[in-house]
Amino acid sequence: MTRPVPWIPSVLYGAVLLGGLYYAAIGPGPGVRSAGFAGLLCALTVLDAREWPVASGAVFAPGAVFALRAVLLGAVAALDPSGLSRVLFVLLPFLAFFVWGRTVSVVLGAGCVAALAGVFTVRVPHWEVRAEYISDLLMFALGVVLAIAMAAVAVREQQARARLEGTLAQVAELSAARERNRLARDIHDSLGHHLTAIGIQLEKAEAFASLDAAGSAQAVAHARWSANRALDEVRASVRTLGPEAESGPAGPGRALTDLVHHLDGGSGRITLEVSGTERRPLLVLYRAAQEGLTNACRHSGATQIHVDVAYEEQGAVLRVADNGGGLGTAEEGFGLAGLRERLRLAGGSVELRSSATGTVLTVRVPW
Incomplete structure (x- = not known):
């Protein structure tokens, strides 16, 4: 009434x-x-x-x-x-x-x-x-x-x-849900990736502790680098607590080089190739590389992982390919769902092809 x-x-x-x-x-x-x-x-x-x-x-x-x-x-x-x-x-x-x-x-x-x-x-x-x-x-x-x-x-x-x-x-509820999803994506893509990298390097350090002291120490150093990077990104998120920036940690070109270097640990398992000229930093490209490398290192069992970044006229193209066993019947997890949402907001696209001989993740981001 x-x-x-x-x-x-x-x-x-x-x-x-x-x-x-x-x-x-x-x-x-x-x-x-x-x-x-x-x-x-x-x-x-x-x-x-x-x-x-x-x-x-x-x-x-x-x-x-x-x-x-x-x-x-x-x-x-x-x-x-x-x-x-x-x-x-x-x-x-x-x-x-x-x-x-x-x-x-x-x-x-x-x-x-x-x-x-x-x-x-x-x-x-x-x-x-x-x-x-x-x-x-x-x-x-x-x-x-x-x-x-x-x-x-x-x-x-x-x-x-x-x-x-x-x-x-309803708008307030949707805004809160969107912010929760954004924070969940950030936690998964940033902190989750670095924790995975730390785990991989510590496993390597443990395996080589008695066989290769120098390699074990290098793996610990890479794990420490990932921990420091995770801490830096958490601090940056706490400082801003706002819409995510469109720039990567140091521009995807240099950041991807650091990412591959510390995640690979000098084993030659992961290779990186960059072509073209970067017009502006794209955080979503860096996050896509993190997601692709995390999945390839943790789940695929791949012995070779290749990351290719091409800066083209219309935008940037990222490919992460591995020779692992593929996804099989496993469903896509939160990471890939969050990546698709990131690319949707950026006007880009995600393509995932998986078979018994490997997986290829292709991401396109317009300028």
């Missing part, structure tokens, strides 16, 4: 009270009827100012409150010798609009006009040929129409505000 406009009844009550007291002052003078008239208007003001419970089974349901208001209005009209209080009956269709809607409001408004005509018929002989009563009836009917129109506008405004609040809540 929509809420009525609270100030309109109060303004009408105040205007009628002042008009009635002024009429009493210049006419018959204040008396018991004037006191009762003022007291009932105050009671109506309190009634409309209070929020009555509307739940099922409540003592003061909307219909009961509305009926009480109608009785009080009738009592006010009976105690008002000036006749000004009849204007208050426009509140009945006005307030009914908020409780029961347009149809009930229009029917009730027509009933109020008909009731006023009936009162004139009973109390004023031949009122239908007296201009002042015809004018009063027409003005009252116009007031009813305006009250219903005002209620319709108020209800539409409240409904529009409710829809707007709902839309804003």
Whole structure:
């Protein structure tokens, strides 16, 4: 149920009270009827100012409150010798609009006009040929129409505000979900990759500890480099906590060289080839290389991994190819799903071809 406009009844009550007291002052003078008239208007003001419970089974349901208001209005009209209080009956269709809607409001408004005509018929002989009563009836009917129109506008405004609040809540929820997804992608692509690299290098260091002390120490150094890089990227994310930058850690060209060097550890398992001229750094290209290398090193069992970066006229193309056993029946994980989302936002594309002889990941990023 929509809420009525609270100030309109109060303004009408105040205007009628002042008009009635002024009429009493210049006419018959204040008396018991004037006191009762003022007291009932105050009671109506309190009634409309209070929020009555509307739940099922409540003592003061909307219909009961509305009926009480109608009785009080009738009592006010009976105690008002000036006749000004009849204007208050426009509140009945006005307030009914908020409780029961347009149809009930229009029917009730027509009933109020008909009731006023009936009162004139009973109390004023031949009122239908007296201009002042015809004018009063027409003005009252116009007031009813305006009250219903005002209620319709108020209800539409409240409904529009409710829809707007709902839309804003949905936008906030979607924005929060998008930010959660972005943070999840960043954690997976950055921290997840570096942890994988650290694990690979530490396994190498452990395997060669008794056979090749220098190679084992080099693997530990590469693991330390990955740990420091992970820490740097976490600090950068904490500092910004905003939309991800479009530049890589140091520009993909040099960053990819460092990435391959420390991940490969001098074994010659991973090779890198770069052609063309880099126009501007692309973080998404670096993240794609991280994802491709992480999957190839961890899951494929490949002995050879080749990374090819070509800077072309329309954009950059990255290929990560390995000679591993392929994906088989495994489904794509969160990393590839996050990579596809990154490329979608960047206007690029991802192509993944896998077989028993190897996997090729191809990423295209427009300038």
